[in-house]
Amino acid sequence: MSLPQRVRLVEVGPRDGLQNEARPIDVADKIRLVDDLTHAGLGYIEVGSFVSPKWVPQMAGSAEVFAGIQRKKGVTYAALAPNLRGFEDALTAGVKEVAVFAAASESFSQRNINCSISESLDRFLPIMEAARLHGIQVRGYVSCVLGCPYEGAVSPKQVAAVANELFAMGCYEVSFGDTIGTGTPGATRELFNEVAGQIPRSKLAGHFHDTYGQALANIYAGLLEGIQVFDSSVAGLGGCPYAKGATGNVATEDVLYMLMGLGIDTGVDLDALVAAGQRISDVLGRANGSRVAKARLSG
Ligand code: HMG
Numbered sequence: 001m002s003l004p005q006r007v008r009l010v011e012v013g014p015r016d017g018l019q020n021e022a023r024p025i026d027v028a029d030k031i032r033l034v035d036d037l038t039h040a041g042l043g044y045i046e047v048g049s050f051v052s053p054k055w056v057p058q059m060a061g062s063a064e065v066f067a068g069i070q071r072k073k074g075v076t077y078a079a080l081a082p083n084l085r086g087f088e089d090a091l092t093a094g095v096k097e098v099a100v101f102a103a104a105s106e107s108f109s110q111r112n113i114n115c116s117i118s119e120s121l122d123r124f125l126p127i128m129e130a131a132r133l134h135g136i137q138v139r140g141y142v143s144c145v146l147g148c149p150y151e152g153a154v155s156p157k158q159v160a161a162v163a164n165e166l167f168a169m170g171c172y173e174v175s176f177g178d179t180i181g182t183g184t185p186g187a188t189r190e191l192f193n194e195v196a197g198q199i200p201r202s203k204l205a206g207h208f209h210d211t212y213g214q215a216l217a218n219i220y221a222g223l224l225e226g227i228q229v230f231d232s233s234v235a236g237l238g239g240c241p242y243a244k245g246a247t248g249n250v251a252t253e254d255v256l257y258m259l260m261g262l263g264i265d266t267g268v269d270l271d272a273l274v275a276a277g278q279r280i281s282d283v284l285g286r287a288n289g290s291r292v293a294k295a296r297l298s299g
């Protein structure tokens with residue numbers, strides 16, 4: 001299969017990245033990050049989550065963040081919603097697209113959202129119904145697609161079963177989360193191959209955490225499987241509060257650099273993106289997690 005001409009980057013830094021920071025982050029800094037990412041040309045930004053603040057304190061200010069960002073026409077500003085309450089809060093905050101999140105492993109589902117996989121899918125049904133009523137698109141996530149921090153190996157069939165349920169209930173796209181970053185390119189190809197037998201490739205996305213340094217290779221494997229949407233996090237921000245030791249998503253700068261080298265269009269400006277990543281890294285007082293940013297800023 002030949003490589004796509006265009007890829008859609010889903011920027012998850014403000015949500016997947018910042019949700020894992022231990023120190024409180026000012027709402028103004030979160031707003032600035034989202035505005036910087038808009039300025040860099042990202043067409044899809046996951047801004048925050050409407051989840052229980054007891055579970056993920058860092059996402060508590062998401063409504064204020066949505067109120068403060070400058071929305072650019074044509075850009076999608078999305079939020080996670082684990083239940084109807086989260087969806088309604090998102091709606092009140094003016095969110096136009098939400099994401100629901102399930103897991104391919106029972107233990108991770110329990111630790112992350114305090115219910116079984118099938119209970120979580122049942123919880124999403126009223127969200128789907130309400131979303132249809134309000135003309136809101138819903139994206140679906142499956143976590144632990146290439147390994148679970150509690151159960152180890154996860155079979156592609158198990159992943160496909162959960163993904164199928166999300167797609168069947170109306171998620172327009174399903175993103176496959178390698179939550180702990182243990183996946184390798186062969187396993188990635190096998191997974192997408194398995195799922196693509198049941199859901200069109202154009203409806204699949206890859207979401208790779210870079211814990212084991214495999215994310216870029218896995219994205220390339222995804223490209224070879226005809227996948228054209230990838231999630232990433234500026235400056236490689238983040239981790240997962242319920243997957244100990246997991247690092248952030250692959251850095252958006254690094255993905256962009258690779259795609260530029262392959263001649264694949266994304267509409268994103270690398271210099272502006274590097275500036276956005278360095279700015280939030282300075283705010284957080286952490287080293288920039290993008291290799292490309294580090295190289296370009298050292299010269
Ligand atoms: P629970 O404790 O079972 O829920 O949590 P509950 O219904 O019993 O409610 C408990 C309390 O939470 C109540 O408050 C509710 O009102 C409140 P209290 O009466 O105790 O004061 N509550 C809420 N508050 C605000 N917003 C809400 C909400 N719902 C209930 N929406 C629940 C269940 C799902 C709520 C909880 O487990 C939760 O919020 N989990 C979120 C976990 C999370 O955000 N994880 C990170 C995102 S997923 C991820 O990172 C993976 C991904 O990146 C892909 C990958 O990498 O694999 C997407």
Ligand code: MG
Pocket residue numbers: 016177179207209240249
């Ligand atoms: Mg994630």
